[in-house]
């Protein structure tokens with residue numbers, strides 16, 4: 001898993017320009033939020049937290065910005081549950097573990113890459129995305145169940 005927490009706004013701006021994305025203030029702040037919060041937030045959570053700091057931000061802007069980031073491959077979209085799309089600035093291959101008790105979504109390291117994106121399978125299908133979802137009880141909930 002890559003660990004790029006703590007990129008400066010200048011570095012984030014460069015990342016966006018590399019992908020030919022106009023680095024507007026809203027886009028930079030949304031990317032910064034995702035880099036800093038590895039909790040796999042939804043549009044609602046990002047909007048709720050950022051709009052306190054940026055009153056001009058709309059939920060539509062958050063939604064459209066995330067769609068743009070996903071299409072450029074700088075953010076990945078997770079759909080562990082239907083109707084609950086979450087976003088992750090870590091685009092390396094890792095599994096996601098959803099806790100059925102607290103609802104938290106945690107990163108789980110994979111021993112190795114399952115499949116390289118772009119690979120054509122034996123059956124002739126081309127892989128463009130790979131998501132691994134696990135469900136269970138997270139370590140914190142396990143601990144509090146013991147107490």
Ligand SMILES: [Zn+2]
Pocket residue numbers: 099100101102103104137138139140141
């Ligand atoms: Zn939990």
Ligand SMILES: [Zn+2]
Pocket residue numbers: 040088090094095096106107
């Ligand atoms: Zn993740």
